[in-house]
Amino acid sequence: MNKALLNRTVWLSSARGAVLPIATLLLMMLMVVPVHATLLDIGFITNIMISLAVLMVALNVAKPLDFSSFPTVLLFATLLRLALNVASTRVVLVSGHEGPDAAGHVIEAFGSFLIGGDYAVGIFVFAILMIINLVVITKGAGRVSEVSARFTLDAMPGKQMAIDADLNAGLLTPDEAKSRRAEVATEADFYGSMDGASKFVKGDAIAGVLILVVNIVGGLILGTLSHGMTIADAASTYVLLAIGDALVAQVPALLLSIAAASIVTRVNSSFDLSGQIASQIGSSRAWTPVAGILFFLGILPGMPHLIVLPAAALAGFAAWRLRKAEAARAVIVDEPIAAASPSVIGWDEVSDDAALGLELGYGLIGLVDERKGAPLMARITGIRRQLSRELGFVIPLVRVRDNMSLAPNCYRITVAGVIVGEDEISPDDLLALDSGDLIDRIQGRAVKDPTFGLDAVWISPDKRAEAVVAGYTVVDPATVVATHLNQIVQTAAAELFGMDETQKLLDALKESAPQLVANLTPQPLTLASVAALCRALLAEGVPLKDFRRTAEAMADAAREESDPVQLVEAVRQRIGALIVQTIVPVKMPLPVVTLDAGLESLLNQAIRTGRDAVHPIEPGLAQRIVQAIGEIAGPLLNQGRRFAVVTSPVARRALSRLLAPHLPDVPVLSFLEIPDGKSVEVVAVVGNENNQPMLASEVAA
Incomplete structure (x- = not known):
């Protein structure tokens, strides 16, 4: 049973892979082998169906790369249309004198129904379609494709550097970075291909004009010379068929041009095109003035009141419904976050994998509020960057969140889930630290500085100048928390360093000293042993900035010592100069x-x-x-x-x-x-x- 299913799967995969080569050969045969009018009808309907499907896919993708095969699809759709043009031209010129249905019912329908059987009207309709396709849509899409390709290629090095920076900062895993790099390369390839594919669309539109001219001129010559028709009869017959043939080809061509234009003008979004447009223009503030202006136009004398006033009412109704929807969304956002089901407990409620955590009482939320500049977040980022340079490895992200169980103005710092520091601050005041050489004392709420244990007082901001003159060191609340966090991170550096950080240090060192890494791990030291040595050094305040020299000391010491305690002492003796200079x-x-x-x-x-x-x-x-x-x-x-x-x-x-x-x-x-x-x-x-x-x-x- 399983073997039969496997064989069937392999056969289907092989058959699917053979479809495209066979279809390409059929297109080439369609250009050189005469075909019956019925096959032409099937081909034209298939062409329209494919063009509609491509347009629908283009309109429903969330970002251009979701339809990365579009340039190739556009190429084969264009080849299909050109092959049908060649086949239909042959039929029109060979059998056109037999009547309007000589080239198939599809061409006859386009020639008689859509343009009313008047070839003069058909010429004008075709000309307008050509102007829309060639001058407006195709030209605009081609320009956008060209600019997008150039800008994407120019931005590619910067994007690669940004990915490397995020990887080094620990914001991305190696697999995520690899995926992001592949996405950047695919994006560059896609826009480069679209730049070329837009030329197919433009060339196809020009080819439609030339094929129409060939059909008309060839039909007039063959009708008068080969079939004894008068010029008027030949024009009525062949021009009508040529216009029908051109319109049959130009309708799907116009659909593909619209699809190409919608793809290259898209901006990445979580919505499809209709959802993106609706989310951006679906605002009551936009439709309310529209309703007012239309109503004003509708009451002016001479205006078509029965058309303008209903339009104003429709715009007003849309503004009213949008305003209600916005109010409902605001209520949902303002409501406290609740679980989807009281009986469901998520893993994020019982586990916390953050190496560093900062919990704030609700009175301190303003310190991380983006609308107020988030002063604490900027200082935390600066602390991480500075300590990463000093210690020699990337300090992990600090997870900042509110904790309703804390007092309003309290904060708590955790390392690997363990509370290592907490205190209370005044978010609207300033902390004046006793520098030990005061000229005068200042009144305020006396406290101890949470970082160094110095005597300090909380003062109102208007006393800042007075405190500075008195000899105090004055800092804001965000600096108090950030300084406390800085001291704790320095003290807990060994706890923040693990085997993942060790592997990243070794990977970075491998680029400049591959033999050193090869002689260090996995022999004589395992990755765990190297991590333990690094943690022992960090625990005693020895940074890993010069990791190459530290790794050389580890490799030398490991050849003489096997006891972990003595190994640490041997490494310290070899990097004594690094320790002393700190x-x-x-x-x-x-x-x-x-x-x-x-x-x-x-x-x-x-x-x-x-x-x-x-x-x-x-x-x-x-x-x-x-x-x-x-x-x-x-x-x-x-x-x-x-x-x-x-x-x-x-x-x-x-x-x-x-x-x-x-x-x-x-x-x-x-x-x-x-x-x-x-x-x-x-x-x-x-x-x-x-x-x-x-x-x-x-x-x-």
């Missing part, structure tokens, strides 16, 4: 805080003893170390000075994990990570006297 500029010495030799030895011994422990340092000692380094870090960070805690390679990781929750802005380096040529400035030494960490000055005392 702390201080190249020409400045590196400020460091070191540990006393006794404390260093004690830490190394504790770590070797508890090698598998998450926190191998004894809790009391760990607390005193954090307190001592915190006392050092406070004044330095308040002065805007960055420094690093430097310790032995053995203790570096444990000390870094100890300090990270308390001093996230203080990097911990090992001696081996500092480049040989880098100058160092020791700003403090944490000592160990009676197991009490203290400053070096205290030890000396």
Whole structure:
């Protein structure tokens, strides 16, 4: 059963593929082989049917590329019409003297019914059709095709670059980008083909005129010389047949010209042509003045009142119905969004795959309102762009949405569905931050800055100048939220980086260093291992901007180390210069805080003893170390000075994990990570006297 169905499917596919070649051969035979008048009738009706079908398809497509085969269809429809013209010319000239039905009933009907049997009228009707087709429709469509083809080809590089930019920004998947590129190439091919196909339409119209002239002249000569007819009889017979033949050909030609014009003048839309036009001109504001003007014309003396006034009433009725429809749509839009069915639950209600999320209370919706300029959205875009450059990978999109469960002026920031920050702001006020060097105090609602924990007050906008003079740093609500988001993204960079981002970095590196990527993954490191290394670096504030050097360090370290922890330390030692330059500029010495030799030895011994422990340092000692380094870090960070805690390679990781929750802005380096040529400035030494960490000055005392 299945085999028979398969064989039938294959046979149908083969038969369908053979239709077009066979039809082309039949067209060629139609041009050279005499055919009976009945076959001509069938051919003419088929031609009209095909032209009508093509026109209907052209009018119902949503965008030109939906009918991408139109140029080829236009070519074969033109060939069919020309083949019928050749065959009908042969019949008219050979058998025209036998009567008006010698060339078939279709030509006879067009010659007698449509033009009343008067060949003079037929000539004028044909001339008007030719003027409409050749001068108006065909010429206009040809010009539009030419301009569209040129503009499409000129815009093609820009569109390709835009697709690449969206792909690099993470807005498109590789498959979507590939599909978009194919669509751009198809669009260019289509408009280029349409530019050539419009020449077929124009040439066909000109050929219709020439064929008419040949039929008339040939008929007069053959009628008078070969069949002994008078000039008047020959003209009455052959001219009538020639005009009927020309009209039979020009009607479908006019239909195809209209189809070509509608295709090349289309603008991409979700509607078909009739829906697009109706959606744009179906406005009560357009039809109300039309009704008023027609009514004014209808009451003027001498105007045909019985025609104009009903037209005014019809326009007024249309405006009334359109106004009711617009009011109904407005009510639907204003109503709160409800589920289609209370019993239906969508997956989007129970899952959220956004890596970054920002939820706003309804009082903060104005910050993302397009009508108010959406100040927060512009700042979020700027933050993503800046952090992507600094961290070395594309920060994912931030999903911003309202949350009715939040207080009106509250916002919440989530990373991978986990709430990592939230606060309350005043959308109509400004936040004045205490810079620590105030001349005067200003009255306002006292709060803590959500990003840095600084003392701040919310003030009205009219106090901005006063606050600046008093020494405050004044920021708007959108900047407060954006700065908080910026800090959280920097802190959570490792959580935002996964295997997909790793693959994109490797794909980008492969274009410039294919051998490096080949020697890095899948051996000796898998994609998951490379992603884990990158996350470990990002977690300690090491960016991936120079990923080529980082990848080289990974490849070198992987040949010597297999333990994941030691592998991270080995990579850090190889990219020490990159790490140091994120702390201080190249020409400045590196400020460091070191540990006393006794404390260093004690830490190394504790770590070797508890090698598998998450926190191998004894809790009391760990607390005193954090307190001592915190006392050092406070004044330095308040002065805007960055420094690093430097310790032995053995203790570096444990000390870094100890300090990270308390001093996230203080990097911990090992001696081996500092480049040989880098100058160092020791700003403090944490000592160990009676197991009490203290400053070096205290030890000396």
